[in-house]
Amino acid sequence: MTVTLSLTIGVIWAYLGYNLNHLLQQQTDTFANTITHQAADSAAEMVMATDKLALASMLDNLVSKNKSIREVRVFDETNQLLAQSPQDVPQTEQSKLNHYQTPILFHDVQAGHISLVLDNSPIRNSLIKTRQVLGVIVFSIGLLALVISAWLATNLSAPLKRLQKVASEVANGNLKPSLPSIRNDEVGDLVLSFSNMLQGLRDKESIEHKFSTYISKDIAKGILENLHTNKTPLRNVSGSVLFVDIVGFTQLTERSQPSEITDILNHYYFLLHQAAKMYRGTVDNYIGDGAMLTFGVHKEDQKHSINAICSAQIFIRLTDLMNAQRKEKGLPNLDFRLGLHCGEMLAGTIGSSERMQLTITGDTVNLAARMCEQAHINKLMISDAVFNHPSTRELVVTEPPIALDIKGKTDLVNGRHVLHLAPKFNRLLMQQEAEMEAMQNV
16 A cells, blocks of 8 residues: 555655746746747847947846756857857856857847846756655655555454464364454444354254254264255165173163162163274164163274273173172162174165154174174173174184074074183273272262
């Protein structure tokens, strides 16, 4: 802004200076031509009479009345000098002198000519002063424009820089930053829009957090990321499915109060969630007193089978701690069955436009549920597919395989009860068991 304004005023200054110089020069030329013509008219008879004394007197009188006239000379028709003004005038630079010449006519016959030297210093000085005044004006306006521009830049950039800092804070996860004050201008509108955007982000985070308390966080995140689609399309995935079920839950509900059943289920689901989270698993669904956990389905995991086994084993260890606490209170033990199978399955949403459900389906899911039904109490039964999975091979010690007659299957299916894991996994399970026990005692 300052540069543009200064350039504009500079151009105006140069234009005015040029016009002023041209105008003053025209006035000087007019003045000089008028003087020489008047002098030529007055000197015509004197030149014809060769009256040098009268000519000298006229020239002296002419120079004395005009301080700008430096010299006046009169010549006859043969270019012989007849008279000239006095020479006691101060010396002046040749660049500041203008020369003028006019013929002396007597009855239309040229009797000679008159020359005049005019000092244009007053004009040049006037022009210089004018330019100086204009220069001071230009500088003052430029300085004022610079100050105003600096003030405007600071006034506008300060809230914008603050917004940039706020945007960085938001990118780092802070959804409650301190925003600049809202003003009645375009920057204020920008701050207001940014505030509305932050409120939208906070609402989305609140919805996602609330949503993830009802279903798995991974599932909730997937749904919220695809709000623009009617439903999540079914896709083929490879992973492990773990089913867990409470043994004798029907009898337990008959002899217990509803509040006691609620406490049991809440504690049971809490342990399931913690065991799944430790090994990158997801609690997909609660089915009455049972639950379905998936590994490598909602987020890729090449070691989903061994992670599922470790999750099941840590859950069994945690239920042992829970039963020890129940025994101290005089309450009966809670027993569980666990079944695990891995393979291809379909993951996505099913249902109508009015009621959708994100679920996992396929033969792998059905076989895992059937194995859970036939598993021994408080033991994990795994399929041959899990036992032979690359991530599991030689890391799991099991009982001899059992031939299972699975409903809907033509051939018998082998199931194996897990005895223990490799030593390094057992040490890890013991450490995690201690951490979970400390968490529950807080």
